[in-house]
Amino acid sequence: MKLRFLGRTCLVVLSLLPAVSTQRGGWRVVGSDHPVIAEPGDDVILPCHISPRVSAVDMEVRWYRDRFDTPVHLYLNQRDQLSRQDSDYRGRTALSPSALETGDISLRLRYIRPSDRGVYTCFADDGSQYEEGQAKVIVAALGTQPSISMDSTQGEQTHLVCRSEGWDPEPEVIWRDRDGNDVTSLSNTTLLRVSQGLRSVSSYIKIKQQSNMFSCLVRSKIPKPDWESKLHISSDFFPGVSGWMVAFFLTLALSIGAIPLLVIQWSRMDAMERQFEPMAALYLYQNLRKELGKNRFLFSELPESFLSFYLSVCLC
Numbered sequence: 001m002k003l004r005f006l007g008r009t010c011l012v013v014l015s016l017l018p019a020v021s022t023q024r025g026g027w028r029v030v031g032s033d034h035p036v037i038a039e040p041g042d043d044v045i046l047p048c049h050i051s052p053r054v055s056a057v058d059m060e061v062r063w064y065r066d067r068f069d070t071p072v073h074l075y076l077n078q079r080d081q082l083s084r085q086d087s088d089y090r091g092r093t094a095l096s097p098s099a100l101e102t103g104d105i106s107l108r109l110r111y112i113r114p115s116d117r118g119v120y121t122c123f124a125d126d127g128s129q130y131e132e133g134q135a136k137v138i139v140a141a142l143g144t145q146p147s148i149s150m151d152s153t154q155g156e157q158t159h160l161v162c163r164s165e166g167w168d169p170e171p172e173v174i175w176r177d178r179d180g181n182d183v184t185s186l187s188n189t190t191l192l193r194v195s196q197g198l199r200s201v202s203s204y205i206k207i208k209q210q211s212n213m214f215s216c217l218v219r220s221k222i223p224k225p226d227w228e229s230k231l232h233i234s235s236d237f238f239p240g241v242s243g244w245m246v247a248f249f250l251t252l253a254l255s256i257g258a259i260p261l262l263v264i265q266w267s268r269m270d271a272m273e274r275q276f277e278p279m280a281a282l283y284l285y286q287n288l289r290k291e292l293g294k295n296r297f298l299f300s301e302l303p304e305s306f307l308s309f310y311l312s313v314c315l316c
Helices: 002-022 243-294 304-315
Strands: 028-030 036-038 044-046 049-051 060-064 073-076 107-109 118-125 130-139 147-154 157-167 171-177 187-193 199-208 214-220
Touching (some): 157 214, 171 187, 171 199
Parallel strands (some): 036 130
Antiparallel strands (some): 028 049
16 A cells, blocks of 8 residues: 555656646847858847846856857856956957846857858756757858859860859859859859868850850859838827817818919919900990980080080990
């Protein structure tokens, strides 16, 4: 009975161990799933943060590559320990003090070199637990413009060679004929490593003499990503505008826009009035003369000057 009870107790304890270990501390370090691609001389940020976001001001934060005891950057006792830093990174690394308060332990690496490529580990320790993540750096060095030369002649075939140097990582070589057809499968490419981790490439191709035009393209296999910045401006940033002001300015704008139309229409009406004014005056004069003829007995005693004045007043 005792042995059976002890066995069941051990099984229960063992089953609880994974749950206990996952609850330890309650935070973890998150690196980057995407490589950081840069060219020599660039400044880059190696992403890494603590999740959930807790302050790392009182933690030990260490960035290293191959050796834990030779850090790329070390932050300890609330200060950077530059004396213990790898000499290759002296004066080129920095952590943001304000970012540490929010658990952001990303490393700024300046003046990227070809030798900086590789996997970096970000390490955080609060005294009771430690966690780590990783970030990969790819230094894409663009080489020289390729040159094509004739290396040798054998029978009816011409041996061409395409050369370029200063590449990292390994470049891609593409041959095309005079019609733009890809003839890379007919070539033989050799890569040579030179100083500071950069590579030179030589590609040979044998072609027939009647095909007298060829092109050689050397390009990086890893395209550099496009960077985009966006700024979102909240509506709270601007003061509110009342409804009556919107209506007022809208009415004012419509009124200003209608003025030219009113002026044009007024000019047209004035021109038409001037055009028909003589005809209307003649018509009125004739009617008045008729009326005077019908009622001549009323005006027989009036002088002719008064009648002329009367007609002129009526025609005005």
